[in-house]
Amino acid sequence: MIESYDFGSIVINGTRYTSDIIITGDKIQASWRRKEGHVLHASDMRAALEEFLPEVVVIGTGYAGMMKVPIETKDYLQTKGIELLVERTEKACKLFNTLSKSKRVLAALHLTC
Numbered sequence: 001m002i003e004s005y006d007f008g009s010i011v012i013n014g015t016r017y018t019s020d021i022i023i024t025g026d027k028i029q030a031s032w033r034r035k036e037g038h039v040l041h042a043s044d045m046r047a048a049l050e051e052f053l054p055e056v057v058v059i060g061t062g063y064a065g066m067m068k069v070p071i072e073t074k075d076y077l078q079t080k081g082i083e084l085l086v087e088r089t090e091k092a093c094k095l096f097n098t099l100s101k102s103k104r105v106l107a108a109l110h111l112t113c
Contacts (some may be wrong), residue, residue: 002093007063008112010093011054023096023107032108038062040069042076045108049080052106058084058096060089060109067110 002023004013010017012028016088023030024046034044040059041051049057056076061067065088085095089109096107 002097002107004089005093005109005111008058010109010111018111020049020110020112023105023108023109024048025104027052038067038113039071040067040108042073045067045106048106048108050080053104054082054106055103056099056105057084058092058099058105058107059084059086060084060092060107060111062089062110062113064088064113066113 001013003014008018010021012023016035017028017030019030020032022032029048059069061069062111070084074084083090087095089111092107092109096105099105
């Protein structure tokens with residue numbers, strides 16, 4: 001459960017994280033890096049996708065929404081039959097908390113800009 005989010009900081013189950021993360025069920029991949037800082041490619045989360053097999057992917061694009069999700073990433077998820085929701089990180093956190101009660105949800109969250 002994501003307890004709180006603010007620019008550069010997120011609290012999940014009582015633990016504070018200060019770098020971008022991927023959440024898959026009970027696992028948290030802290031210090032998540034992308035090959036291009038403000039662009040999310042499918043390859044940036046491919047291992048987590050293959051291991052967790054989510055029904056939904058929630059992308060948090062940052063406090064101000066600076067991280068972009070190219071059409072190729074969207075198309076990749078669609079071909080896998082995975083629903084994609086892209087929002088600024090504050091809203092993405094709320095979506096994750098709600099959806100994860102009934103679905104397998106992967107959250108990829110950019111915490112800063």
